[in-house]
Amino acid sequence: MKTMFQTSTPGRKGVWPKAADKGAAHFLPDNLLRGRDLPLAELSELDVVRHFTRLSRLNFSVDGNMYPLGSCTMKYNPRFTEEVAALPGFARLHPLVPQIRGAGKLTQGALEVIYHLEELLCELTGMAGFTLQPMAGAHGELTGVMLIAAYHRDKGNKKTKIIVPDSAHGTNPASATIAGFNVVSIESKDGIIDPEALEAVMDDQVAGIMMTCPNTLGLFERNLPKIVQLARKHDALLYYDGANFNAIMGKLRPGDAGFDVVHLNLHKTFATPHGGGGPGSGPVGVSERLLEYLPISRVVRLEDGQYFLDYDYPKSIGYIAPFYGNFGVFLKAYAYILRLGRQGIINATENAVLAANYLRKRLENHLEIPYNRICMHEFVSSAVNQAKKGVRALDIAKGLLDKGHYAPTIYFPLIVHECLMIEPTETESKETLDRFVDDLIDILAKSETDPESLHQAPVTTSVRRLDEVKAARAMELKE
Numbered sequence: 514m515k516t517m518f519q520t521s522t523p524g525r526k527g528v529w530p531k532a533a534d535k536g537a538a539h540f541l542p543d544n545l546l547r548g549r550d551l552p553l554a555e556l557s558e559l560d561v562v563r564h565f566t567r568l569s570r571l572n573f574s575v576d577g578n579m580y581p582l583g584s585c586t587m588k589y590n591p592r593f594t595e596e597v598a599a600l601p602g603f604a605r606l607h608p609l610v611p612q613i614r615g616a617g618k619l620t621q622g623a624l625e626v627i628y629h630l631e632e633l634l635c636e637l638t639g640m641a642g643f644t645l646q647p648m649a650g651a652h653g654e655l656t657g658v659m660l661i662a663a664y665h666r667d668k669g670n671k672k673t674k675i676i677v678p679d680s681a682h683g684t685n686p687a688s689a690t691i692a693g694f695n696v697v698s699i700e701s702k703d704g705i706i707d708p709e710a711l712e713a714v715m716d717d718q719v720a721g722i723m724m725t726c727p728n729t730l731g732l733f734e735r736n737l738p739k740i741v742q743l744a745r746k747h748d749a750l751l752y753y754d755g756a757n758f759n760a761i762m763g764k765l766r767p768g769d770a771g772f773d774v775v776h777l778n779l780h781k782t783f784a785t786p787h788g789g790g791g792p793g794s795g796p797v798g799v800s801e802r803l804l805e806y807l808p809i810s811r812v813v814r815l816e817d818g819q820y821f822l823d824y825d826y827p828k829s830i831g832y833i834a835p836f837y838g839n840f841g842v843f844l845k846a847y848a849y850i851l852r853l854g855r856q857g858i859i860n861a862t863e864n865a866v867l868a869a870n871y872l873r874k875r876l877e878n879h880l881e882i883p884y885n886r887i888c889m890h891e892f893v894s895s896a897v898n899q900a901k902k903g904v905r906a907l908d909i910a911k912g913l914l915d916k917g918h919y920a921p922t923i924y925f926p927l928i929v930h931e932c933l934m935i936e937p938t939e940t941e942s943k944e945t946l947d948r949f950v951d952d953l954i955d956i957l958a959k960s961e962t963d964p965e966s967l968h969q970a971p972v973t974t975s976v977r978r979l980d981e982v983k984a985a986r987a988m989e990l991k992e
């Protein structure tokens with residue numbers, strides 16, 4: 514495809530300013546005006562529109578087709594939340610506008626949104642307080658583990674270990690390690706945490722247990738009460754990775770179950786999609802005993818209804834992000850939660866779980882499903898049988914691209930070979946789900962009759978199959 518400069522023709526124009534109209538220029542003194550024209554490509558309006566429309570079609574987008582990527586929950590921005598986030602009173606607010614007590618009214622609305630969203634998240638999770646500062650899920654985990662460390666330090670506890678089951682998200686052990694802990698991994702049994710394996714590694718050195726729920730197999734951790742009991746016995750804190758909260762919101766509150774820390778991914782559950790490279794937001798909620806360690810600043814509400822930023826928390830872990838977090842993402846989450854309301858939140862969860870189970874049932878006779886029982890928002894299948902004939906999960910994923918679907922997550926979680934992790938979300942219609950399954954079943958049939966064609970896939974996309982190692986190691990960037 515040609516660039517705009519390659520198709521530029523001297524003198525061709527897309528807009529038609531009146532000869533005498535200098536636009537904004539007449540506000541400026543002459544010595545600040547540009548002497549020469551900008552070296553822009555010269556095209557007609559239609560050429561420009563077509564150029565960008567063509568470009569947009571080279572990318573897969575959820576505006577075009579379904580996106581069954583596992584562990585990414587929300588895949589699209591509801592349009593109304595975009596409108597809310599773009600309101601000029603919010604979008605144009607500079608983070609350096611003074612926000613100390615009594616300093617004007619410009620920031621009151623923004624502070625109220627932060628305050629009220631924290632309250633709503635407390636309500637949804639059963640936690641005592643929240644910080645909205647972390648910029649992503651992994652950043653929230655790091656914040657949460659730092660809070661656990663601060664708690665034990667303050668109490669004079671000598672704790673060095675964090676336990677992470679092998680069915681937890683891969684960022685969990687990384688976050689615990691960066692926060693200075695030794696990570697102890699335990700093997701899951703039948704797809705969930707095995708209380709016996711946990712008991713075997715529990716001792717008084719354990720600072721905390723990090724649990725992903727639902728875990729990376731899309732399964733609910735049914736042994737929760739036993740896990741809570743074991744943590745209590747050894748004065749270990751309990752961490753709930755709630756990145757995929759859309760599987761459970763309105764149904765279970767981690768705070769009620771005994772958790773001390775929970776992180777959510779607003780960019781998975783609350784109206785901002787994950788997987789687009791950002792921006793994200795990974796708020797962290799804590800139980801009563803961790804409140805005093807939360808990052809500063811915190812938004813507080815005075816008796817007269819004014820909001821202000823309070824920095825006076827001597828035991829706080831301090832700053833963990835510049836300014837206040839990704840405010841635009843808060844606005845979308847706030848609007849989304851208010852619009853759904855109590856019943857809407859419950860419906861979203863039920864639809865997400867129903868859609869995943871529908872796909873699981875329709876596929877169970879075509880793909881191996883290692884833990885084939887009621888799942889939450891996603892399930893993990895495996896192409897082990899196809900792989901025996903030379904068609905791997907990768908080939909199936911590439912085949913789906915040719916049918917116009919985005920590929921599911923593949924080769925994650927690590928505990929299932931040749932896995933495809935499929936998550937439909939709460940928003941796709943039954944017709945769309947059926948089209949996806951029919952196409953997938955077609956591909957699986959082809960893995961028997963014409964495996965070679967799948968090794969070639971994709972053939973209909975703007976870029977064919979890449980040598981992924983070479984693409985990363987021998988990058989050549991030029992026009």
Ligand SMILES: *Cc1c(COP(=O)(O)O)cnc(C)c1O
Pocket residue numbers: 584585649650651652682684725754756757778793795
């Ligand atoms: C996505 C995810 C994370 C990490 O979130 P990021 O925003 O990508 O850092 C952590 N835990 C689970 C269970 C996830 O699905």
